[in-house]
Amino acid sequence: MNREEFKSRVYGCWMGKNIGGTLGMPMEWERCKNNITYYTHDLNGEPLPNDDLDIQILWLLALEDRGIHIDAKDLGEYFNEFMIFTHAEYGVAKTNLRSGFQPPVTGSFNNEFKDSCGSYIRSEIWACLFPGKPDLAAEYAFQDAIVDHGDGEGVYAEVFIAAMESAAFYIRDIRKLIEIGLSYIPEGCAVSIGVRKAMETFDSGMDEEETREYIMQNFIGHLEWHYISEEDEKKGYQNGKMGWDVPSNLMIIIYGLLFGGGDFEKSVLTAVHYGEDTDCTAGTIASLFGIMYGIDFFEAKWIDPIGHGIVTCSIDPFRMAGRIPSTVEELTDRVLALKEVAWKELALTEATAEDEEIFYAKPYFRNIFDEMKTVKYEFPYLNVRVDYCGDPVINAEEPKKIRFILSNTSKSVTSDRLNVYLYNRDGCTVSPQNEASVFLTMAHMGAGIKEVDFEINVEGPLKPLYRFVAEFTFEESKNRRVMHVPVVLVSETGTVRDVKWEKKGPRSVNNLPRV
Template sequence: MFDQNRPSTQNLNRAEYLDKVLGCWTGKNIGGTLGTPMEGKRDIFNVTFYTQDQKGVPAPNDDLDLQLVWLQAVEEHGAEHITERLLGEYWMGHIIGPWNEYGVGKVNISNGLVPPLSGAVNNDQWKNSNGAWIRSEVWACMFPGSPDEAASYAWMDACVDHADDGIYAELFTASVEAAAFVESDIRKLIEIGLTKIPADCRVARSVKLACSEYDAKHDFVDARNAIVKENEDLGWFQAPANIGFTILGLLYGEGDFGKTVCAAVNCGDDTDCTGATAGAILGIIKGRSGIPKEWIEPIGETIKTVAINPFKLDVPKTLQELTDRVARVAFETWVRNPTLIPISDAPTAIDDAYRAKLLSSGAVAKRLWQRSSMILRYPLPYGCFNIQYVDGPIAKPGEPLRIKLWLNRLVLDDKSVHCRWELPEGWTAEPGCEVAMLAHHGNEVVKEVILIPGEFGGAYEYVLLEITLAGRFNPEYITVPFQLTGCVQNDHRQNTQDHWDARNRLSARRASRPL
């Protein structure tokens, strides 16, 4: 299936790789099941093992089952063909979970605000939340030892329903998890993750605070409270604090699997997420063979889903089946991408130069965190047409909106591209409805247009843009969506808190009833 004799100074032993992938999914199931009863609670806990009898079955957890959708997308299209728009369509077709940012992303896509707009628009309350970083393991397992590659796919994944720190959080976890296939030192892994996100973002601040609390030998509860205080302006169910809790678990757990997942969960808040990610990271480091059996036996080997439509998706029944499918994709991807670390029967060999490279931010990471959630990319037969909403896609009649246009990934060279806006009645454009640009291979020419909206016919207007390449008689057409200001209201934060408060009251009443 692939050439094991291709020259490389690096290598991952196949058996070790498979053990680590299985360890990842096992740790994910364990941590998620451990944290499920505490999810949404703001208390500090003191759990040391499962608090529920699972009877050999794990708790259903969207942290894992959302990744099954991405796996099928890669299986059906190949990793090289994955885009944020394609993942958005798989999201619409397979994911039924309506919660918070998941629901916002689906509504936005339904209204034409496709990824990455879907994660940034109408989403101020949840764009920095936890729904993305909890589903990063699939990219790490597909690109073991290659954190930049994993982070690139994590960006496309996260932007479907997140922006800003919601995206940075997944860049961080995907990078840490991918690096964990070749690096076992927790502090070095944290350092690698920090090189892949902006140094001043909220996720980075929480990670650094967790490290400083641990280095100062502060009590675990005091460290947890420091993370809460640092992020109290963001509120609960937000990525910066919960990433911080996950790091506290990894640090204060000091390499012990049980202590690690319990410490992450004991911080409270989004406990199934923090426990699951801490378990997955340690599962990669230790491999399935290094996870204590007493943590595996109570939940068994199956996969239970909660947020996906099982009738339209090929859901693996066991962790081993999931491992085999992910590994098959990783092998096939390596064949097509010679920059990736080979996976073969030879012993694992990672040299010092490669390890040092993992700690470098590099061009890929910087390009990712500078990537705008306000740029739509439209593939054309001869290149990729880009539209940037400088002022965002939410419009008010009479107020100008700056739009930037450019063409890149051009197959041809030195070609004039003619663009013409077909504006709704009452809309105007400056300097006019038509603009021409000279497109060069590898040299982007950006044109700025100012649209002045008129009245909207409804909540949305879909403005037609005609694009014609010089020498071609057939134009290409794309629609550019705009949303009328004030037409969408989103009060999910209070609704969500009401939900968790009601659920916790119900749980307390059940616990108080005599048997």
């Protein structure tokens, strides 16, 4: 693929994001059937602002600052500092980040929305940086998603979509793209089950109406405060599990693509017809078409009403002033520049459509999901994973276990003894003691990965927050390096009280909680 064709695909991706997001935004999170055929509101030559694109722009800024070798901790810093939305999983993650937690704990702890839609909607940047490299796109998507979705279904959703979109630079067969995406996620996760059920129900001959009923009866999440149609309320579709949104919306994307049969307008309009997270489902589908066919694919009737500008709403407008791309063209050029730097630095070579098998996940890729439960710190010769063994919460007179998983990453055959020291805090005791010595060979050898457990007890009144530091030193003193890893625990009180729902408006308004 030459540079001009690639540029057209990336340009089409971002234009598609604006088209789909603007099309679906007026009906976002409304539970009803939307019988639309075009934009539904007055447009003045600008797209509607959309966090789906905003956070990807934030990742662009992080990549321009930090380089291609970024991980969830880097993304978490930018998320906390410059992303100003505080709703649902975004707000939970920011609260956890401010407490000192690191991903994936930031996305798991106290997060009822880790199975929601906030991550897959920002997958396109990874596909555009790694076209034809679904494994790399999926790996970066994983680092992205755990920031605010931790160990939830939202992580699988972003990995799935990023792999599809990366492969879509070379493959236009929707069925193949779906299968490629599925190869990157566990078969038993709800996203995988939902996607497969969508294909099964479509293949069985169900129409749009029947498949929507299937979603409503089997996969709906809680609707919060948004509109619900009288018809759906009578059927009992007003309340599902809080935050359980990504399986149903991924199903809607799949239905849109399958019912569309390669027709862009039919695909994107079908997705909006289902309701739910309409800007996200339509935006993802439109981006995928842009990737497959390039900017010239979109008719003027979709572009002219919204123009080529970018309108943001969730990036700090003061500290990022002058850095946010103002047009789709500028965003495209900056992503292209990053892609070229990344490919040179990582020594990547271009794929071809004939090498179709390379787009599917290697059997070991899914090992990455083991990282959804631990915080990883990488040092020369050593990787440390912190396992909080459950929630990072400490209670009075109840020992809290902390586990360190240690890997010797030396590049030559070597063994060494690692000294571990857990610095204590006033009012706490550490057992069996706060110092340990661990023998490590190389990680691929029999004693190369070890687990070390400590138990922390609180004596006296609980404090809201406890910060500890674990120190690691090799006896051989490789590079004379002393390595430190933070550990954060909080105390919490209160129990969840069941909500009583009340009707506080006309029939078309959803139930609201008694507060």
